[in-house]
Amino acid sequence: MVFKLLKKILGVKGKEDLQKDIFIKPKYAYNELQKKK
Amino acid sequence: MITYTKTKLKKLLEAQNFSEECSIHLNDKSYVVLDTDWLKKEAYPAYHKWLSFAGVTKWRTNWDCDNFSQTFKTFLNILHARENSLAFKQTFNSENKNATDAEAVAVGVVSYNNSARSAHAINMVIGNNDEILFFEPDGGDYLNLSKKQKESIWYLNF
Numbered sequence: 001m002v003f004k005l006l007k008k009i010l011g012v013k014g015k016e017d018l019q020k021d022i023f024i025k026p027k028y029a030y031n032e033l034q035k036k037k
Numbered sequence: 038m039i040t041y042t043k044t045k046l047k048k049l050l051e052a053q054n055f056s057e058e059c060s061i062h063l064n065d066k067s068y069v070v071l072d073t074d075w076l077k078k079e080a081y082p083a084y085h086k087w088l089s090f091a092g093v094t095k096w097r098t099n100w101d102c103d104n105f106s107q108t109f110k111t112f113l114n115i116l117h118a119r120e121n122s123l124a125f126k127q128t129f130n131s132e133n134k135n136a137t138d139a140e141a142v143a144v145g146v147v148s149y150n151n152s153a154r155s156a157h158a159i160n161m162v163i164g165n166n167d168e169i170l171f172f173e174p175d176g177g178d179y180l181n182l183s184k185k186q187k188e189s190i191w192y193l194n195f
Contacts (some may be wrong), residue, residue: 008054026116027040027075028137029165 039070039165040139046195055190062194069139071113073164073179075159076144081177084112096175102158106146109160109174110194113142145195147171149186161193 005013014019041049043063050061067068071080088094088108093101121135128134143163151157159180171180 018086022083023116023119024079024083026113026120026142027072027079028070029038029070033167034038 038137038139040137041042041070041143041163043067046143047165049100049169050193053169053190054188055193056188059191059193062192064195065137065140066141068141068143068195069117069137069162070163071163072166073170076113076162076172077177077179080116080176081087081109083116084109084174085177087112087161102175103146105174106158109172110142110144110146111171113144117142140150141195144172145193145194147190147193147194148181150189150191156191158192161195163194 006012043066047061047063052091062076082161084180093100093104097106121137121139123133123135128138145161146158147161148158149158157187160174162170162179164170171182172178
């Protein structure tokens with residue numbers, strides 16, 4: 001608990017936060033017809 | 038989503054004026070097109086963070102253009118595979134579906150001659166409307182290749 005609080009105060013990112021920053025959701029391309037749907 | 042079959046992508050690539058000896062390798066049956074703005078503004082910074090963990094963000098002789106272009110292609114395919122993680126067995130006769138079943142993203146590795154004596158490797162990105170873009174993964178920008186450079190392309194791998 002103390003460790004978690006310290007990490008939050010110091011802005012240290014945990015493994016899960018870093019994974020979220022790196023392994024982001026891909027954004028795909030759509031053609032105009034698909035966009036209108 | 039804009040998707041290319043292997044045949045359609047091959048046709049598009051063969052219609053370009055690349056080197057006559059250009060060797061084209063298409064390893065998957067289908068390719069999905071990524072949003073080209075997202076690739077530069079969001080995917081590239083994430084890729085850079087990924088490399089920083091391994092301590093290989095800077096060019097050196099054993100971590101050069103072919104390594105940057107191959108790992109950027111792989112990184113984008115990792116994002117694609119994580120997002121569409123269901124195997125065929127999990128989707129067959131089931132309501133569970135992937136957003137896309139394309140086997141890969143439409144981003145390849147391309148090698149060309151950037152002068153009479155040197156070659157360079159970067160990424161080729163397929164965009165909307167059969168657009169072909171070139172991306173420098175050691176820096177994170179789209180590049181304009183000259184006519185001569187395009188004609189010198191001797192290797193493509195998707």
